[in-house]
């Protein structure tokens with residue numbers, strides 16, 4: 001584990017290789033336990049009901065969900081099982097303490113699973129009431145092409161090939177930057193049993 005990293009812009013920090021292989025394996029085991037309790041589901045875009053290519057679940061007091069009728073929101077229960085989300089694994093709470101610089105703990109951890117064809121369009125994370133806290137993001141499994149821009153959709157973007165164990169922090173002036181995942185590179189990691197990528201984002205929702 002390393003605490004160093006690069007500041008790409010004010011509030012925007014890239015920490016490659018934050019988690020070593022053993023820590024990545026432990027995280028995957030913890031996420032498998034989360035998924036066993038709170039299964040991955042297919043999120044749908046507001047209004048159109050179009051399925052996203054990424055499958056999702058959450059852990060924490062709140063989880064980010066979306067569907068056709070009610071759109072983007074945080075809620076305390078899984079949209080399909082109706083059960084509360086499982087707890088955020090301790091390793092991730094430790095990560096938040098180490099890199100967020102924010103006193104209160106995260107309330108939500110969104111778990112995204114990308115199969116080799118999945119992607120995520122350029123967007124801002126802005127469904128949280130508390131924008132003072134950063135978003136802390138962890139990559140596991142296959143590499144991806146991650147794109148980050150500025151706070152306007154039309155700002156120029158930079159691309160990074162994120163690898164398993166990498167951490168990204170969006171806070172401060174960069175809290176509302178546009179970002180997305182253009183593609184997955186299947187077969188670039190041996191961490192997961194099947195090709196694909198897991199992304200975890202820790203978020204503070206309420207002040």
Ligand SMILES: O=C(O)CCC(=O)C(=O)O
Pocket residue numbers: 110112120125137146179180181199201
């Ligand atoms: O998969 C990623 O690296 C980014 C995920 C993301 O932006 C999100 O869930 O809001």
Ligand SMILES: [Fe+2]
Pocket residue numbers: 123124125179
């Ligand atoms: Fe996002």
